[in-house]
Amino acid sequence: MPAYATAVFDLDGTLLDTLEDLHLSTNAALAAHGMAPRTLDEVRRFVGNGIRLLIHRAVPAGTPADREAAVYETFCAHYAAHCEDHTGPYPGIPELLAHLRAAGVALAVVSNKGDFAVQELVERQFPGAFDAVLGECEDRGIRKKPAPDMVEAALARMGADRSGMAYVGDSEVDIQTAANVGCPCLSVSWGFRSRAQLVEAGATTIVNTPAELERVLLGDAPRPPA
Structure with a gap:
């Protein structure tokens, strides 16, 4: 037994x-909204509590809630299309x-x-x-x-x-x-x-x-x- x-x-x-694909989708979403990219190690630290908190941690401090929500939606669309590019x-x-x-x-x-x-x-x-x-x-x-x-x-x-x-x-x-x-x-x-x-x-x-x-x-x- x-x-x-x-x-x-x-x-x-x-x-x-899944880290590389999470990193790439995070930076694609940030770039789409004119925000600075995050490093691979930063994204590594940000993951674990779900996508919403990943994005909250990734956007600049003080980002308005509506802009953060827009980054989240962009991330989800990008990740849905690219979640297996480098994942295994x-x-x-x-x-x-x-x-x-x-x-x-x-x-x-x-x-x-x-x-x-x-x-x-x-x-x-x-x-x-x-x-x-x-x-x-x-x-x-x-x-x-x-x-x-x-x-x-x-x-x-x-x-x-x-x-x-x-x-x-x-x-x-x-x-x-x-x-x-x-x-x-x-x-x-x-x-x-x-x-x-x-x-x-x-x-x-x-x-x-x-x-x-x-x-x-x-x-x-x-x-x-x-």
């Missing part, structure tokens, strides 16, 4: 390397998911990215791999992470419960989400945050490769400490 019956994954920085799974992720499914682990994705992009990316990059997929859907009364709502909605769709689950992510938002759900968090070191940032955020288990993550989820190895 696997160590965990259910694994719920973050998307950006955990399963998919981290090495070893497709094999990880295949092995977990073969072992009978229920799999879900919950992401603060817009649901339009999450559904498209997961369907195209990981067809048939997940039992539940949720992007940002606060208009349906499901609060975004780190609130527990998205994970709870995913579990409900799968007919699973939190007692046998692990949450997998790459950021402080994911660590907070797992704490709010009341489940173990497995933090990955290959994503958008450094190991030092993860430790500072309270990570208790950090894995360095998808193969190591697989061994922990299936129970073939002890959980590595942070």
Whole structure:
């Protein structure tokens, strides 16, 4: 039997390397409104809490709300057309998911990215791999992470419960989400945050490769400490 019956994954920085496309769409939206570009490292710091907050952080301080909203709309249109230009799974992720499914682990994705992009990316990059997929859907009364709502909605769709689950992510938002759900968090070191940032955020288990993550989820190895 696997160590965990259910694994719920973050998307950006955990399963998919989406940073370059997020960076390019951010700068395309800023440029369209006469605003200065942001560096790749700035966008790396800005992501994790959804597109609206990404844009709020990217526009100049004091930008009027209507102009910020216009930048957001431009970003969404550009990203919808270009979200896969440079995006793909981290090495070893497709094999990880295949092995977990073969072992009978229920799999879900919950992401603060817009649901339009999450559904498209997961369907195209990981067809048939997940039992539940949720992007940002606060208009349906499901609060975004780190609130527990998205994970709870995913579990409900799968007919699973939190007692046998692990949450997998790459950021402080994911660590907070797992704490709010009341489940173990497995933090990955290959994503958008450094190991030092993860430790500072309270990570208790950090894995360095998808193969190591697989061994922990299936129970073939002890959980590595942070």
